[in-house]
Amino acid sequence: MKWETVNLDIMENGVAILTFNRPEFLNSVNWQFCQDVPAACRVVSSRDDIKVLIITGAGAGWSSGGDIATLFGMQDPVDAKETYDFSTGIVNAIYELEKPVIAAVNGAVAGASLASCMACDLIVASEKARFAFSFIQIGFCPDSGTSYFLTQKLGYHKAAEILWFGKMLKADEAYQLGLVNQVVSPENLLEETIKMAEKLAKAPLLAIGLDKKLLRAALKNDFYQQAELEAMYQVLTWSSEDFKEGCAAFQEKRAPVFKGR
Known part of the structure; x- marks a missing residue:
């Protein structure tokens, strides 16, 4: 199943793979993306043959967060608030799924997409994965629930350090902190994530x-x-x-x- 910015592949083993598909823009979040991801999640929720969802990105990144053209196109605070509320709908759609959701992080994750990633139940990261908490570098606060997930997962002091110093976490650093469940080689990322998903698909x-x-x-x-x-x-x-x-x-x-x- 295809939308303009995402693909949903439904396998016979009870596993579905949702792929963010704007590789030329590092799968950044634009208005269409904000509509397509929740639409795909509604399909996952409604189909009994889908037991587990994997989310990954096409190309070099998982998702780089908000599309620059969208961010620069906001005209006033009201417009900005509506834009951020709309993008938070992606996180809500993922977080509200009752089925297990696994992020297969193939590359960079940044901006609002950090929240989408942390909203997943399990995270498997490629050795090439990078988690860029760089909001502070442009005078921004985190959005879409990033501060919530980061604090819940790592505690106040570590979350403050990561946000205030705009840290870029490598895959092994994220693993040591407990932010991801497993780190694998890039060529084995999808295979290992599917194995994990297949085990869950057979579970109660x-x-x-x-x-x-x-x-x-x-x-x-x-x-x-x-x-x-x-x-x-x-x-x-x-x-x-x-x-x-x-x-x-x-x-x-x-x-x-x-x-x-």
Whole structure:
């Protein structure tokens, strides 16, 4: 499936690959991009045959953030606010997917696209990946939720250091900080990410969807609130077909076949 700025390839193994497809502009975000990514995410959400989504970029970069022509074309503060709200819709579309989302970062990530990347559940980075938190270098603040994700993942002090000094993180630095899950060679990026996605596609996706909610709630809940939420979700999974299948497979010493319900 193709739009003007993105492609969506749906594989037979339950995995779909969303490719940002403006390679001549390092997949920067323009008005059409802001419409195409949410449209593709709606397709992913609506199709039962898509279990896991991989997001990658065509060409040399994952996404360089806001398109310069779009940013320079803003006329006044009201226009700027509308533009930033519109671009945040990309992050919302990715973050709100109940299915697992894996970023396969093939090159540079910068600007608002840092938020899109961190909104994914898992991040696999090529050794060539670079995470450019360079807002401060042009007198900018981060946007689209970048400060939220960065602080949640790394804590206040490290987030402040990265933003205030406009750091460019190499793939291995991002891994050491816990910003990415895995670093692989460029030629193996998609293959390794697909392997990870295939494992998740065979998993009990009802439980994974609830795990996403639990992990996000844990960022703000205290122990008692989180334990209560876990108990409620355990009741839901206990009554699911997947739980019954998992128990039966364990007793019968075979691999379970989960259906996500």
